[in-house]
Amino acid sequence: MGSPTATTKCPGTERVAGGAAHRGRADAARNRERILAAAREAFVIHGADASLDEIARTAGVGNATLYRHFPDRDDLVHGVMHAVTERIATRAQQALTEEENPFEALRSFVFAAVEERIGALCPMLSGRFDSTEPQCLAARKRVEGLTEELIRRAQRAGEVRTDIDVGDVMVALGQLTRPLPGVGCGRLERFVERHVQLYIDGLRAPARSELPGHAATLEELREDH
Structure with a gap:
């Protein structure tokens, strides 16, 4: 029987993946803060029934991103x-x-x-x-x-x-x-x-x-x- 084939990873793969994950978390945090800032302004002006679509547009994110953070x-x-x-x-x-x-x-x-x-x-x-x-x-x-x-x-x-x-x-x-x-x-x-x-x-x-x-x-x- 042949010996098991070892799985090799390219050097630096872990660092690249880790960096991408960190950027993803940072982007998500920024999106959340933008949504909260836009929502606060909208709620001050229009009350709790302010348009969520308009909040997303003001925050510069898509509706899916808004609902991902706030269902x-x-x-x-x-x-x-x-x-x-x-x-x-x-x-x-x-x-x-x-x-x-x-x-x-x-x-x-x-x-x-x-x-x-x-x-x-x-x-x-x-x-x-x-x-x-x-x-x-x-x-x-x-x-x-x-x-x-x-x-x-x-x-x-x-x-x-x-x-x-x-x-x-x-x-x-x-x-x-x-x-x-x-x-x-x-x-x-x-x-x-x-x-x-x-x-x-x-x-x-x-x-x-x-x-x-x-x-x-x-x-x-x-x-x-």
């Missing part, structure tokens, strides 16, 4: 909200670690959160997004914890009024970035930063007025959902 609309909504929440948390952490002045750290975070237009995205939570899903719940708690740390640090430094709580900032972020009924988002975009700065100035200590009611806590906000 249905709810998966895409979930992906957008998780990506937005993670970015806000990252910006909050950066503000804490990179900005020495406590008030400027809070201001930096507020403007970063406003850029995500969270108020325009929030309405889609109803019916399409499970806010108690573990991954999303963890990301939300991280944002809340970092926001509280930013506020408390500024209050301890005497730079933010003491009669506000985390819920006050959360409510303001939602309201200041939510389009008015019957008014296109683009028409209000130019005013958002101006109104946010007015709000931030109102947080400064010493307070120039007495706020009615009481500070809004996170616990109260959760009770309303």
